[in-house]
Structure formats: C-alpha cells, structure tokens
Amino acid sequence: MDILARRASSERATSELLRPLLRTGRGFYFLIAALLILVAWFLYAWYVQLTQGLVVTNMRTPVGAAWGGYIANFVFYVGLAHGGIAIAAAIRLLNLHKYQPVARMGEVLTIISLMMAGLSIMIDMGRPDRIFNIIIYWPERVATSSLTWDVTVIILYFTMSACYLWLTMRKDLALCLNRFPKLRFLYKILLIGYKPGEEHTINRMTWWLSIAIIFLVVMLSGGVVAWIFGLLPSRPGWFSALAGPYFLTAAISSAIAAIIVVSAILRRVFHWQEHIKTEVYSGLGTFLGILTLFYIYLIFSEQLTMNYAAPLAEFLISVKILQGEFAIIFWPMLIIGFLIPAMTLIIQGVRPKWFSLTRTVTASAFIIIAFWVKRFLIVVPSLLRPLLPFPEGSYSPSWVEWSIIAGILAMAVLFYVAFLKLFPILDLSEE
Amino acid sequence: MMELLLMQLSNSVIPAGLIAHQASTTGSLLSDKIGFIVLGVIVGPVLLLTLASIIIEFRNKSRIPALFLGAFFLLIGAMVAGFAAIGILLKFVIPQ
Amino acid sequence: MKQVKQIGRREFIKYLAGTAGLLLASKYAKPAFAFPSNREALGPTKSEANVGERNDGTGTTADELKKFAMVIDVGACIGCRRCMWGCKEENNTPDSISPLWIEVFELQLEGGVTGHPSPQDLKKGVTTSYTEAPKEGRWYLPVQCYHCDNPPCVKVCPVGATYKDEDGLVLMRYDRCIGCRLCVVACPYSARRFNWLKPEVPPEQINPLVPVRPVGVVEKCTFCVHRTRRGKLPRCVEVCPVRARHFGDLNDPESEVAKLLKENLSFRLLEEANTEPKLFYITRGKKWTS
Numbered sequence: 103m104d105i106l107a108r109r110a111s112s113e114r115a116t117s118e119l120l121r122p123l124l125r126t127g128r129g130f131y132f133l134i135a136a137l138l139i140l141v142a143w144f145l146y147a148w149y150v151q152l153t154q155g156l157v158v159t160n161m162r163t164p165v166g167a168a169w170g171g172y173i174a175n176f177v178f179y180v181g182l183a184h185g186g187i188a189i190a191a192a193i194r195l196l197n198l199h200k201y202q203p204v205a206r207m208g209e210v211l212t213i214i215s216l217m218m219a220g221l222s223i224m225i226d227m228g229r230p231d232r233i234f235n236i237i238i239y240w241p242e243r244v245a246t247s248s249l250t251w252d253v254t255v256i257i258l259y260f261t262m263s264a265c266y267l268w269l270t271m272r273k274d275l276a277l278c279l280n281r282f283p284k285l286r287f288l289y290k291i292l293l294i295g296y297k298p299g300e301e302h303t304i305n306r307m308t309w310w311l312s313i314a315i316i317f318l319v320v321m322l323s324g325g326v327v328a329w330i331f332g333l334l335p336s337r338p339g340w341f342s343a344l345a346g347p348y349f350l351t352a353a354i355s356s357a358i359a360a361i362i363v364v365s366a367i368l369r370r371v372f373h374w375q376e377h378i379k380t381e382v383y384s385g386l387g388t389f390l391g392i393l394t395l396f397y398i399y400l401i402f403s404e405q406l407t408m409n410y411a412a413p414l415a416e417f418l419i420s421v422k423i424l425q426g427e428f429a430i431i432f433w434p435m436l437i438i439g440f441l442i443p444a445m446t447l448i449i450q451g452v453r454p455k456w457f458s459l460t461r462t463v464t465a466s467a468f469i470i471i472a473f474w475v476k477r478f479l480i481v482v483p484s485l486l487r488p489l490l491p492f493p494e495g496s497y498s499p500s501w502v503e504w505s506i507i508a509g510i511l512a513m514a515v516l517f518y519v520a521f522l523k524l525f526p527i528l529d530l531s532e533e
Numbered sequence: 534m535m536e537l538l539l540m541q542l543s544n545s546v547i548p549a550g551l552i553a554h555q556a557s558t559t560g561s562l563l564s565d566k567i568g569f570i571v572l573g574v575i576v577g578p579v580l581l582l583t584l585a586s587i588i589i590e591f592r593n594k595s596r597i598p599a600l601f602l603g604a605f606f607l608l609i610g611a612m613v614a615g616f617a618a619i620g621i622l623l624k625f626v627i628p629q
Numbered sequence: 630m631k632q633v634k635q636i637g638r639r640e641f642i643k644y645l646a647g648t649a650g651l652l653l654a655s656k657y658a659k660p661a662f663a664f665p666s667n668r669e670a671l672g673p674t675k676s677e678a679n680v681g682e683r684n685d686g687t688g689t690t691a692d693e694l695k696k697f698a699m700v701i702d703v704g705a706c707i708g709c710r711r712c713m714w715g716c717k718e719e720n721n722t723p724d725s726i727s728p729l730w731i732e733v734f735e736l737q738l739e740g741g742v743t744g745h746p747s748p749q750d751l752k753k754g755v756t757t758s759y760t761e762a763p764k765e766g767r768w769y770l771p772v773q774c775y776h777c778d779n780p781p782c783v784k785v786c787p788v789g790a791t792y793k794d795e796d797g798l799v800l801m802r803y804d805r806c807i808g809c810r811l812c813v814v815a816c817p818y819s820a821r822r823f824n825w826l827k828p829e830v831p832p833e834q835i836n837p838l839v840p841v842r843p844v845g846v847v848e849k850c851t852f853c854v855h856r857t858r859r860g861k862l863p864r865c866v867e868v869c870p871v872r873a874r875h876f877g878d879l880n881d882p883e884s885e886v887a888k889l890l891k892e893n894l895s896f897r898l899l900e901e902a903n904t905e906p907k908l909f910y911i912t913r914g915k916k917w918t919s
Contacts, residue, residue: 149626153628155825156845159825163810163819163821164813165751168823169814226809227807227808227809228808228809229627229807229808229845230619231624232620232805232808233619234617236616239788243568243788243789244569244572245567245568246567246785247786249786249787249811251575254572258576261612262605265601265604268604269601295600300597303595307598310582310583310585310589313582314582317578317579317582318575321574321575326571329571336814485814489817489899490772491736493745564784628827
C-alpha cells in the first residue's frame with residue numbers, strides 16, 4: 103500500500119528519474135557508434151597482440167620495463183572502483199543522505215571499473231589462455247603469492263559489491279516493473295523472491311555489508327594491490343611501507359573525482375538538476391580537495407625519502423622522475439593535475455560563495471587524468487633501472503597498448519550506457 | 534653447520550651469508566605461511582560482518598539472506614566458469 | 630653527462646659498419662673453436678623433451694641429499710662470453726631472448742660498468758655487446774639465476790610455475806606459466822627472461838634434452854638440470870676456457886665447490902636482499918690455460 107501511494111503522488115517525478123529509459127536521443131546513437139568503433143579497434147589490437155605475442159608492446163626485460171601501461175591501467179581502475187562503496191558507506195554509516203542521488207551511479211562505476219581492471223590484467227598476461235591456472239593452483243599458492251591474495255580480494259570485493267547493488271536496486275525495479283514491457287522479463291529475474299516491504303530487511307543488511315565492503319576497500323587498494331609492489335625490495339621506489347596508504351588515498355580520490363564527473367554529466371544530459379542538488383558536489387568536491395592535498399603530501403614524503411640520504415638505486419629513480427626523462431610528465435601532473443585542482447576545490451569549500459559546478463567538475467577531470475599518469479609513474483620508472491648493472495632501457499606504450507587502453511575506456515563507457523538504458527540509475531522512492 | 538663455521542672462518546669480511554641464513558631459518562613461520570595471516574586479517578572481518586547480517590536477518594525469517602548467499606555463490610561460480618571459458622576460447626587464438 | 634660528438638660522413642659509415650658488425654656478432658657469433666660436446670656422452674634419453682609436471686622435461690628427479698651451487702672465479706674470468714653462447718646452444722635459447730640467460734658485465738677496476746650498447750643500439754634491440762675481451766683494466770662478472778635458497782620469484786608466483794626443487798635448483802614448469810611476469814619484477818638480480826614472441830630455434834640446432842619454450846612464458850638458467858642431475862657439469866662450466874666456473878654439491882665436503890669455499894674468500898651479490906643466492910664469487914684469479 104505504501105508503495106502505491108508514493109507512486110501515485112510522484113508520477114511526474116518518476117518520469118523524470120526514468121528519463122534515460124524513456125527517451126533515446128540522436129546523440130545516444132552517435133555515442134554508441136563512436137564507442138563501438140573504438141571497441142572494434144581495441145579488439146583488433148588485442149588480436150594482433152594475441153597472435154604475435156607481447157612483443158607488440160614496448161615492454162622488455164631486463165633492459166626496459168617488464169610492466170607498463172596495462173598494469174598502470176589495472177591499478178587505476180581498481181582505484182576508481184572504490185567510489186561506489188565510499189558513497190554508500192557515507193550514506194548508510196554516517197547518515198549523509200544528501201548523497202543518496204549519486205549512490206547507484208557510484209555503485210555501477212564500481213562494478214564496471216572492476217571488470218575493466220580484470221580485463222587489463224588478463225591482457226597483460228603472456229598466456230591468458232591459461233588464466234584458469236590461477237583458480238586451479240589457488241590453494242597451493244595462497245600461502246605466499248601476493249598476486250593470489252590480490253585475485254582473491256578482488257573477486258570477493260566484486261561479488262560483494264555486485265550483490266550490494268542488486269539488493270539495493272530491487273525496490274526500484276519493483277516500482278517500474280510494468281512500465282517497460284521489453285525489460286519486464288529481465289526485471290522479473292532480478293526480482294526473484296521479491297516481497298513488498300523487503301526494503302527494510304535489505305536496509306538493515308546493507309548497513310552491515312557496507313562496513314564489510316569499506317573494510318575490503320582499505321585492504322584492497324591500500325592492501326593487496328599495494329603489496330604487489332610494496333613488498334618487493336627488488337625494485338627501488340616500490341619497496342615501501344607507504345605503498346598501502348599511498349595507493350589507498352589515490353584510489354579513493356580518483357573514485358570520488360570519477361563520481362563527480364560521471365554524475366555531473368548525467369545530471370546535465372538528463373536534466374536532473376532538481377534531483378541532484380549542487381550541495382552534493384560542494385560536499386564531494388571539498389572532500390576530494392582535502393584528499394588530493396593529502397596525496398600531494400604523500401608524494402612529497404616519498405620523493406624526500408628517495409632523495410635525502412637514499413641508497414643509490416632509489417636516488418636514481420627519484421632523479422628519473424624529478425629531473426630525468428619522466429620530469430616532463432611528473433611536474434605538469436603535480437601542478438596542473440593535483441595542486442591547482444586541489445587548491446581550487448578546497449578554496450571553494452572554505453568559501454561556499456565561490457562554488458561553481460563547472461569548476462568542480464573540471465578540477466575533478468584533471469585529477470582523474472593526473473591519477474592515471476601517477477599510476478604510470480609508479481609502475482614504470484622503478485623498472486627501468488635494475489639493481490644489477492644491466493643497460494638502462496626506456497619505455498612508452500606502443501600503438502597496441504594505447505589502442506587497448508583507449509578501447510577499455512570505451513568499453514567501460516559502453517557498459518555504463520547500457521546500464522542506464524536498462525535500469526533506473528536514480529532512486530525512485532523517497533526514503 | 535660445519536661448513537657455515539668454516540665459511541665464517543675463511544670470510545674475514547662480515548659473514549653476511551651466515552646472518553642471512555640464520556635470519557631465514559628463524560623467521561620461517563612467517564615466510565612460508567604468511568598468506569594465511571594476510572588473508573585471515575582481510576577476509577576474517579568481512580566474513581564476520583557479512584555473517585552477522587545474514588544471521589540477524591535469517592532469524593527475522595526473511596528470505597533476503599538466502600537470496601544474498603545464492604547470488605554471491607552464483608556470481609563466484611559464474612566468474613570461475615568464465616575464466617575456464619575464456620581460457621578455452623583463447624587457446625584457438627594464441628599460437629601454442 | 631653525455632658527450633655530443635660531431636660525426637663526419639666517413640665516421641658515420643664506419644659507425645654504421647661497426648654497428649652492423651656488432652649486430653651480426655651478437656646475433657650469429659659462434660666462437661671460432663669447437664665446444665667439446667658432451668651431449669652424446671649423456672647416454673640414451675627421451676628423444677622428445679616432454680614438458681610435464683614436476684619433471685622439468687628431462688625425465689629427472691631431484692636428489693634431496695644434494696645442494697647444488699656454483700662458484701665463479703672472477704679473477705680468472707677473461708670475459709670471452711663462451712659461457713653465454715654455450716648456454717644458448719645447450720638450452721635452445723632463441724635469438725629473441727636478449728640478453729641471454731647468462732650476462733657477463735665488464736667492470737672497471739675503479740668501479741663502474743662499461744661495454745654497454747649505445748642508446749641507438751639499445752633501441753634496435755641489441756642488449757649485449759662486446760668486441761673483444763679481456764680488455765686492459767677491466768674485470769668481468771658473469772651473472773645468471775642464482776637458484777637462491779630464499780627465492781622471491783618462487784614466493785610470488787601465483788600458479789607455482791617456478792618452484793624450488795629438493796636439490797636446491799629453482800626450476801620452471803613452462804606449461805603452467807601464465808606470463809604475468811611478477812617473478813621477473815621480483816627477482817633482484819634481473820635473472821629471469823620472458824618470451825615476448827614465439828621462440829624460433831632451427832630444428833637442427835635443437836637440443837632434445839631441453840624443452841623449447843612456447844610464447845608468453847618466463848625462462849631462466851636451470852643450472853643445466855638435464856645434465857647436472859645425470860652427473861655432468863652445466864654447459865657454461867664445461868666450455869669455460871680458463872676454468873673460472875665450478876659447480877657441485879655443497880653438501881658433499883669433498884666437492885670442488887665446498888673445498889673452494891672453504892679455502893677462499895667469497896662473496897655473493899646483494900647479500901642484504903636475503904635471497905641466499907647459491908652462486909658464489911671468489912677472486913682467487915687462477916686461470917687454467919691448458
């Protein structure tokens with residue numbers, strides 16, 4: 103009875119909220135066409151790589167970098183995947199209900215980002231046809247292999263987040279079950295075992311689940327992913343206790359930035375200004391600014407440690423980054439990608455009168471790109487100078503790598519758009 | 534042990550090898566099984582929290598915990614099956 | 630600081646010829662003397678190396694009473710690189726693996742490495758270069774997989790493709806390797822190699838005792854497991870013209886390596902990495918010329 107009454111009173115609001123499902127503009131078709139072309143190109147590049155081997159990348163070893171763009175991509179997408187649960191936790195645990203409108207946008211971002219992270223790893227493997235070996239030998243290797251821990255936690259995190267998304271989506275699926283005849287079959291499957299009023303149970307359960315998943319966030323980005331690098335003394339610059347907090351801060355910052363950008367785009371495209379108020383962005387923006395500033399402090403701490411009285415190996419890597427061949431991307435990343443956006447966001451936070459949504463979204467976009475660059479700078483420079491006196495190599499991604507990285511992004515957008523067209527992305531009922 | 538002593542006698546520099554050897558044999562509990570500790574620390578709390586919510590709602594006679602568990606294991610099964618499927622598919626593309 | 634040299638046309642042609650010569654040398658060089666080939670002396674074995682489970686493809690198993698180690702006398706090493714090429718021949722290493730399993734560094738007496746390929750050569754894919762050895766005022770340090778007792782590569786492998794066997798050897802199961810290269814980045818000695826493309830070895834040069842690896846897997850020195858488990862020496866030890874290399878069972882106090890380590894000062898590389906490498910360097914400087 104509750105639901106029917108609510109539905110009757112907010113019929114018009116619901117049509118607005120369901121706009122992506124109701125309307126399909128011309129821009130949509132252009133977008134899909136462009137994305138499909140990029141994905142087709144990505145598949146071709148991957149085919150070239152599969153048939154010729156990883157030699158089509160610019161990765162080489164021991165002269166050169168054994169890991170490159172794909173691994174940077176992997177760490178980046180794992181980072182993006184934390185936004186959803188960060189928002190969800192803020193809403194449920196801290197009762198910050200003003201962020202409710204962007205909750206599902208974040209959760210969908212999580213699921214898709216994790217899939218793209220997994221894809222990046224699979225593409226980096228020399229023998230992806232043997233990927234099942236990771237499962238077969240899991241029991242044998244979990245005792246010592248940091249990669250096995252990584253696979254475990256990612257699969258656990260993905261599954262928990264997907265179930266979380268599914269549970270919280272059900273009430274909205276129930277509300278529009280009869281509105282979309284073509285999707286009815288799909289909704290019915292997802293609504294298996296549905297009982298009106300189950301939202302209360304789900305709310306209680308997801309309260310616990312959000313704590314569990316937030317803990318997984320810390321242990322994933324600030325844990326197993328970081329430990330793949332941070333536990334290896336063989337690579338100067340990687341071996342650091344700071345790796346955990348470093349990766350975690352980067353992850354949450356890039357995720358919040360991604361949520362700002364994605365939700366702002368959707369808000370604009372679907373005219374949801376009434377439903378997603380600017381206070382969401384002022385809150386997220388300020389938080390992002392503080393996190394990014396903290397990250398700059400971590401960068402400073404890391405480079406100082408690698409410079410002051412550091413062993414030769416670390417010192418030379420730091421020189422590579424600050425003065426050498428990577429300086430040309432490090433300094434713009436630091437100043438234009440982190441410092442200026444962070445200051446902008448913090449100043450906006452301190453002086454709410456100066457808040458501008460465009461400025462917030464632009465700053466966030468710069469921050470996202472800067473974080474991709476930063477992941478690259480974590481992975482590559484440390485690999486170029488081995489501890490033994492091999493000749494130093496160089497690395498920048500080849501056309502195959504760029505095509506695949508771009509294609510993965512295109513695929514992520516494609517999946518996101520597909521979700522928009524299949525399911526409601528905004529909450530349909532007021533809590 | 535004997536050869537280590539002899540090596541130490543003949544090495545007039547710091548017997549780093551001996552030290553390293555002792556370090557690795559004394560700390561061996563951690564080295565060999567460290568993964569269990571790591572995953573225990575990570576998965577343990579997650580398991581506890583999830584179980585807590587499942588048990589609480591189960592006692593409230595709700596179907597949701599069963600649905601959740603079903604979805605959970607179904608997804609993991611699907612992923613494992615997906616890995617196997619991708620592996621088989623790619624065997625036709627990659628030169629063996 | 631790099632020095633910028635103005636190159637005239639004649640010098641440029643000389644440089645081109647020199648580089649071409651270097652490339653040819655590094656790709657096709659076979660030293661002008663014959664290796665003693667003990668391949669036949671190993672006796673009848675399987676004619677096709679099968680890449681199976683815990684046997685490395687040679688039908689051998691580990692003797693757990695043994696602990697293999699190698700000792701290299703850097704005072705004796707003349708940097709001729711015959712160990713490098715002998716190893717390549719013995720182990721079916723293709724041209725696409727560069728540097729080879731063994732790498733010999735040329736070091737100055739006052740410190741510092743020389744003899745690296747120029748950046749231009751590096752870009753062309755040449756990773757090993759030397760013209761002649763020994764040079765005046767240089768000493769030579771051969772490096773390869775050290776079969777550590779506490780190997781980080783074995784620890785991190787997610788599928789157990791690399792494993793430490795009971796006789797101390799760190800070996801590869803090529804049919805399990807997924808090519809993630811975590812072992813490659815975990816090795817502090819950069820001893821591991823990766824097959825970026827499908828290895829091509831001319832059929833007449835294939836040693837049937839050693840598997841030919843597929844594309845996308847990691848490989849490295851195996852201390853010639855197919856020879857050493859049959860009581861022979863690794864190929865690099867065998868071909869060294871000055872007998873700078875020694876191999877044997879550390880657990881046997883009468884073995885060459887045990888005696889050498891008792892009688893000589895020795896060091897290992899990156900001791901502080903706690904990897905416990907099993908290749909020791911001594912500086913005795915005794916060169917055998919017969």
